[in-house]
Amino acid sequence: MENAEGIWAGRSDEELLEAAKKYSEYTEDAERVIRVELARRGLEPPEPPIGACSRCGSWIARGHSLDGCSRCGEPFPPEILHVLGAPEGGAPLEPEVTLESVLRTADAGLIAIAKSLLEGEGIEYLLRGDRLPDLFGAGRLGGFNILTGPAEFLVHPLEAERARALLEGFDAPTEPAPDPEEDA
Incomplete structure (x- = not known):
């Protein structure tokens, strides 16, 4: 010794x-x-x-x-x-992570497409506010409820860049058609 x-x-x-x-x-x-x-x-x-x-x-x-x-x-x-510090069942605790928003939309069609794309790429997400608008007031007038706002996709920070690239343009407003009278 x-x-x-x-x-x-x-x-x-x-x-x-x-x-x-x-x-x-x-x-x-x-x-x-x-x-x-x-x-x-x-x-x-x-x-x-x-x-x-x-x-x-x-x-x-x-x-x-x-x-x-x-x-x-x-x-x-x-x-x-x-x-x-393991939770019941023995699975290890994940460190606390602040999720990043990658898409906010009130369009139910875009929500379905975004879900499909993220799931297809294996990106885990949290969809906040998807069903909540139907619980308050007049529901989804204009696509979303003014009390709750649009649905929001949240992902782990390590997946945020990839998810944003995948969903690029989804939250951009659609371009209005050019007015033919302006060119005249």
């Missing part, structure tokens, strides 16, 4: 703090050596582990990936997944 203590004593603060973030990748003895060295230097150690892998015994730290043990791949039990 003296060799391990000497190795960690020779590392920089940054290397030590980085190793401390990955306790689950080290043995219990190595974790203890890292914790002792952090304390010796007056550095703040990370939170203690929340559990251990049932197969190999590796420590599981808060913030650990929900995929399972980083050493042996054993899936975590529900109580560990709960502490790690």
